Amino acid sequence: MLLRHRANRVLFSWLAICALSAAQSSDHPKLAEELYKNIEVLKGQPASSVQPTMESITRQIGVDCKYCHVDKNWASEDNKMKQDSRMMFRMTSFIDHEIFEDKPRVTCWTCHRGRAKTEHSPVPKEKPPQLIMAEKFITLTPDEEKLPAEQVFKNIQILNGVPAGKLPFIMSFFARSLGVSCDFCHEVPFSSDAKAPKHMARIMLGKLVRGTAKNFYNGETPVECWTCHRGHNKPPVGTGEEAASEEPTL
Ligand code: HEC
Ligand code: HEC
Ligand code: HEC
Ligand code: HEC
Numbered sequence: 395m396l397l398r399h400r401a402n403r404v405l406f407s408w409l410a411i412c413a414l415s416a417a418q419s420s421d422h423p424k425l426a427e428e429l430y431k432n433i434e435v436l437k438g439q440p441a442s443s444v445q446p447t448m449e450s451i452t453r454q455i456g457v458d459c460k461y462c463h464v465d466k467n468w469a470s471e472d473n474k475m476k477q478d479s480r481m482m483f484r485m486t487s488f489i490d491h492e493i494f495e496d497k498p499r500v501t502c503w504t505c506h507r508g509r510a511k512t513e514h515s516p517v518p519k520e521k522p523p524q525l526i527m528a529e530k531f532i533t534l535t536p537d538e539e540k541l542p543a544e545q546v547f548k549n550i551q552i553l554n555g556v557p558a559g560k561l562p563f564i565m566s567f568f569a570r571s572l573g574v575s576c577d578f579c580h581e582v583p584f585s586s587d588a589k590a591p592k593h594m595a596r597i598m599l600g601k602l603v604r605g606t607a608k609n610f611y612n613g614e615t616p617v618e619c620w621t622c623h624r625g626h627n628k629p630p631v632g633t634g635e636e637a638a639s640e641e642p643t644l
Contacts, residue, residue: 431469435483451479454503454633455510485610492601503634505621515571515620524569527576528562531584548585552600568595571619572627591627 427433429441436444452459462479464470471477482502489500505512534546539559544550546558553564569575576584579592587593598619607615622629 432471435480450633451502453635454501455506456508457510481610485606488609489602492605501633504629508634512621515618522566522570524566528566532562534558552596568619571623573625574627
């Protein structure tokens, strides 16, 4: 294992030297697709960035190179994980493009946190206090519960068509995922749009969660508020390779 690791390191440095000398031999830096064989998602990136990108994503999702690559043949497409992870590159860029003006605010690490499998929202053993709270504030008759939310509430822009009776659960899910209470997004009355986080929550639900569902998962998305937030109003910045102190504290 150690030997292989060393051998890989030698190969990486060699790749890096190739990329460097290739870059110096022309007036523009060599692009990934000019040096490597099967480049799709990294098209247009400098060739010299391929190796650092690979090393970084490997750490961000907590695997080794072999998780996605056939041994000793980086260009091979025979590992399905390599092909599947292209979709992940596209989804990450999609989110950063749609929501964060192309800043790399969301990385593999934002969702993966150093593990190949992402985390789902924990299923509470008892009715969570946020749901008890939501049911206290949102009281509906059985008939109202069945109506579309926009017919029962005053200011529904994203949850159109969702049965009004689901609102207490959805609101408590927002609150739990972000580790906040209702007043983080709301002031009285609930239909008011005065608070910025309410606006942001609409963007997150409408553009981010539904956008990934539509563009990458044919409707049913495993990406939920919890995937990134995990009980914090702001997911930590970065790739997990920076100081742990950037994790926001509540
Ligand atoms: C999560 C999956 C994943 C992991 C882990 C991973 N790679 Fe990759 N690798 C890819 C994908 C996807 C591509 C193709 C990129 C593209 O389409 O532009 C690629 C392409 C490459 C290429 C270019 C091959 C060519 O000629 O087309 C090299 C070299 C490479 N990876 C090296 C590495 C090394 C070294 C590691 C470990 C440090 C590693 N990769 C870890 C997914 C991965
Ligand atoms: C918006 C959240 C999100 C981001 C960002 C994200 N992923 Fe994922 N990833 C997921 C989810 C959810 C799954 C599990 C469901 C699935 O396979 O689609 C997953 C699955 C995977 C898997 C398959 C794991 C397995 O063993 O089945 C790989 C590999 C992977 N992601 C790599 C990446 C890489 C590399 C990046 C960054 C370029 C990335 N992901 C960015 C959410 C994300
Ligand atoms: C993370 C932000 C967030 C949190 C936390 C949150 N909400 Fe909401 N709430 C929203 C958004 C966004 C909407 C509007 C949805 C839409 O436009 O479709 C909304 C709409 C509502 C409405 C409908 C108001 C109307 O008349 O249009 C009620 C009622 C409501 N929330 C109650 C609650 C309660 C009770 C809690 C606490 C358990 C809560 N919300 C927690 C973001 C939040
Ligand atoms: C792909 C990761 C991801 C997912 C999934 C996600 N968010 Fe976010 N969210 C972020 C990031 C990144 C920020 C920006 C934080 C910052 O300002 O630095 C953010 C910010 C927010 C904010 C503003 C927080 C503040 O303190 O101002 C709200 C509210 C919010 N998200 C709600 C939601 C809700 C509700 C969902 C589910 C419908 C959701 N988010 C899903 C990544 C995500």
